[in-house]
Amino acid sequence: MGTIAVISDVHGNLEALEAVLARIDALQVDAIYSLGDVVGYGPDPEACLALTADRCRLRLMGNHEYGVLHADQSLTDFNALAQGSVDWTRERLRRAGLLESMAGLKSSHREGPLLFVHGSARNSLDEYILESDRQGYSNFDLILTSLERDFTDFRICFVGHNHKPFLATREGFLHPHEGCHEFQVPEDETLYVSVGSVGQPRDRDPRACFVTFDGSTLAYHRVDYPFEITAGKIGAHGLPAILADRLAVGR
Ligand SMILES: [Fe+2]
Numbered sequence: 001m002g003t004i005a006v007i008s009d010v011h012g013n014l015e016a017l018e019a020v021l022a023r024i025d026a027l028q029v030d031a032i033y034s035l036g037d038v039v040g041y042g043p044d045p046e047a048c049l050a051l052t053a054d055r056c057r058l059r060l061m062g063n064h065e066y067g068v069l070h071a072d073q074s075l076t077d078f079n080a081l082a083q084g085s086v087d088w089t090r091e092r093l094r095r096a097g098l099l100e101s102m103a104g105l106k107s108s109h110r111e112g113p114l115l116f117v118h119g120s121a122r123n124s125l126d127e128y129i130l131e132s133d134r135q136g137y138s139n140f141d142l143i144l145t146s147l148e149r150d151f152t153d154f155r156i157c158f159v160g161h162n163h164k165p166f167l168a169t170r171e172g173f174l175h176p177h178e179g180c181h182e183f184q185v186p187e188d189e190t191l192y193v194s195v196g197s198v199g200q201p202r203d204r205d206p207r208a209c210f211v212t213f214d215g216s217t218l219a220y221h222r223v224d225y226p227f228e229i230t231a232g233k234i235g236a237h238g239l240p241a242i243l244a245d246r247l248a249v250g251r
Pocket of ligand 1: 011163
C-alpha cells in the first residue's frame with residue numbers, strides 16, 4: 001500500500017500545516033490523507049484550504065466544514081466559541097469565493113481494510129471517539145462495543161475530531177509518547193487510530209501531530225512550529241483570545 005500520512009484538524013493554522021508538510025516531505029510518504037476540519041478557529045482558512053487541496057490525495061469533510069456550509073442547519077452542538085469561529089470562517093471563505101470548493105467533500109472513505117472518517121465508524125461526521133467521559137470515567141466499554149459492532153468490512157478506522165492522539169484496541173488504549181510512538185498492527189487487529197490534531201492539539205502537548213502508516217507500522221509524529229505567530233494573527237483578527245492562548249499549552 002505504500003506509506004500514507006494522515007493529518008486532521010488543521011483548523012486554519014497555516015504555520016502548523018506548513019511545518020507538518022515539511023516533515024512529511026522529509027519522510028517521503030506516498031500520499032497524504034486529511035480527515036477534515038481544515039478550517040475553523042484559526043486565522044488562515046483560505047491558505048489551509050488551498051494547501052490541503054494541492055497536497056492531499058484524500059480530503060474529508062469535518063463538522064467545521066459542514067457548519068460553514070450549512071449556516072441554518074447545524075448538525076452539531078457547537079458551543080459559542082466554535083459557532084463564532086464557524087461564522088467568521090464562513091464570511092472569510094465567502095469573500096474569497098472558496099465556499100464551493102468544500103461542497104463536494106465526503107465525511108468517510110473506505111480503502112480495503114481501512115476506513116477514514118472525521119468522527120467515528122458509526123457517525124463519520126460528528127461523533128467523538130473519546131477515552132473518557134466528562135466525569136473522567138473510561139469509555140473503553142463503548143469503544144469495545146463499537147469495535148465489535150461497527151467494524152464490519154474494515155479493520156482499522158482512522159479518526160480525527162477529538163484532537164488527541166491514541167490507539168483504541170480491543171485490549172485497551174495505547175498512548176504515544178517520546179519513548180514509544182511506533183506501534184505494530186497485527187493483521188487480525190481491529191482498532192481506532194485517533195490521529196491527533198495538526199493545528200489545535202488538546203493533549204497538553206502544543207506540537208502539531210500526525211501519523212504515518214505503511215500497512216503494518218503505525219507511527220505518531222510531533223512537530224514544533226511557531227505557534228506565537230499563529231496566536232498573533234488570531235489576536236490581530238479580533239478572534240477570541242482563548243483560541244490563541246490554547247495553542248501554547250496544547251489544550
Ligand atoms: Fe476539530
